[in-house]
Amino acid sequence: MNSEKQEKQAARKAGFYIAVLVLAVAVVLSVALCIYAANKPSVPTGKDDTEIINPDDGKKDDNKQNEEPVVKPVLFNLPIEGSVAMAYSEVPVYNETLGRFAAHKAIDYKAESGTKVVAVYEGTVTEVTESVTKGVSVKIDHGNGLFTVYNSIEPGENIKVGTTVAAGDKIGIVSDTNRQEAKTGAHLHFETIENGKLIDPAKYFVAESK
Known part of the structure; x- marks a missing residue:
């Protein structure tokens, strides 16, 4: 009887140890599988799934909306090759x-009759008129309320209302028909109008913004 009990106890102990061993092996295998899965290299798909975020994205459109239009500076050419006979003066x-x-709201350029007169800036001829005091005048619209007037000239045949001119284009020649300044001799009486007001043309012989 004692031997049977001892055999049963030994069998129980053996079964217990076997169960513990199996459990330990299972735990080790589970840990090993987890480590393998974590370190398993990914298979390349040929596509880059990484999303690259550009810190400037979203700012470019805002910058475009906030950009101000480039303002072209206005710079007059000289209307004639000649010396200044009288400068602009509000006094x-x-x-x-x-x-x-009297106030002299223009610049007088002294020159011989027949001297070429050119447009100081691009624009469109809006008036070609003749008066007893100023002779023949040509008025050019340069846009944004800016006009120039060339008094006492003989305009070219192509200079008519609606004619488009570029800076430096010939618009006529000097004449001696300005009777209110006859004692000055032949000259160009050059006026500049800004927003309906006569101003000193010298303002636009340096870079200014419209």
């Missing part, structure tokens, strides 16, 4: 022809 100056003081 009254003496007019020898009229025998009185």
Whole structure:
């Protein structure tokens, strides 16, 4: 009887140890599988699934919307090759022809009759008129309320209302038909109008923005 009990106890112990061993092996295998799965190299698919975020994305469109249009500076060419006979002056100056003081809101360029007169800036001819005092005048619209007027000239045959000119294009020649400044001799009486007001043309002989 004692021997049977001992055999049964030994069998139980053996079964217990076997169960513990099996459990330990199972745990080891589970851990090994987890480690393998974690370190398993990925198979390349040929596509780059990585999303690259550009920090500037979203800013470019905003910058475009905030960009201000480029403003082209206005710079006049000289209308004629000649010296200045009288500068622009809002202070009254003496007019020898009229025998009185008056503002001189223009620049007079002294030149011989027949001297070429050119457009100081691109634009469109809006007026070709003739008066007893100023002779023949050509008015050019340069846009944005800016005009130039060339008094006492003989305009070219192609210079008519609607004619488009570029800076430096010939628009006529100097004449001596300006009777209100006859004692000055042949010259170009050059005016600049900005938003309906006569201004000093010298403003546009340096870079200015419209």
